Amino acid sequence: MTRSPLDYSHKLILAPMVRVGTMPMRLMALKYGADLVYSPETVDKRLIKSKRVVNDVLGTIDFINTDSNTLTLRMHPTELDRLVVQLGSGDPDLAVEAARVVAGDAAAIDLNCGCPKRFSLVSSMGAALLSDPDRLIAILTALKREIPLPITCKIRLLPATETETVVERTAALMRRIEATGVSAIGVHCRFKDQRPQDPAHWDYLIPLARAVNVPVIANGDVFALDDVRKLKEMAEINSFMLARAPQYNVSVFRKEGLLPIRTVMEEYTRTAVTYDMPFHNAKYCLLLMWPSSLGKEYREALAKTKSWEAMCEKLDLLDFYRATVAARQARVANLAEGTLNPTTNGSPVTPFALAPTASPPSELGPECPYIPETPDYETVIHA
């Protein structure tokens, strides 16, 4: 039976972002005013190999890759009814198998149909699905048939041909997608070959939104709530997905306006430390929040840190860090003694609770430990 449908109208959404959209960012986006949050794209085969573990130490639900013993996804109980897990897939059966792994926890499943990276294209995933619409439709149809959750997808614009305009081609694809029964279509209004610095084509949104009845989620160059207001006025669209704006300052979702970035970084760090997130992933996000234009020396000092403790010292959060680690160790000890075991249901306590994280070889660290196979979007952003 399908769970109560998510309403995709009038929504402000944290876009899927590899490395960036991990649990701390999602929790903060929700706190500041986002209505829905997407997970980073997670490739079907990795999710299939992941085991669900209730983490009693952290109070989270972890999906652990059984091959590499690394974290694929960490979820917080408070986000589950607003969490969309985005899949990378080029195969209906694998997509269904992967979706089943998270279907008991997530609120919806989204299919990535826009990633332009070679990694996706050679595996018939992401933007490859735009040139293979039969495959795209087969995946959505299988997900709709087998998974009792709202299903959506996120596409890019299709270029014009000699006989069809951009709007005609993209709208035709959207109508086929709509016919599968999806609950919404995210439209990143750039073409596959466009880079983030190329302006998004907001002008195509009005005709595309009119082409279908299902809610359209606008994405591309929405950097502030003012952009949301402008787009609402000019287009018949009322749901918006933001990526780089929250990547830089997630308080962009606040109606009251942006918070100083230093405040946001401190809160991000507190959240990431509390939930024992891998250090280099969090460091990568913190460095994106504090670009060198804001103060090169401070950024370099953050970039040189090699542990949570060192990062917390730079952010004046050392007392917080020590108290959090001590409380966590006490909790682990209580669990080991059996004096605290409220929710395990027989699941083991994950070893990630206190796992040390290795130092990255460079400023930005190695490939994300969560999702090693996923595309390297930041090379696109900074290209």
Ligand SMILES: Cc1cc2nc3c(=O)[nH]c(=O)nc-3n(C[C@H](O)[C@H](O)[C@H](O)COP(=O)(O)O)c2cc1C
């Ligand atoms: C760091 C980063 C990671 C991204 N990862 C994903 C992803 O996992 N899945 C996806 O569909 N798009 C991904 N994107 C694309 C964004 O979701 C979004 O479509 C794009 O950045 C345009 O939105 P913006 O102009 O608000 O940044 C990523 C973008 C960035 C900046």
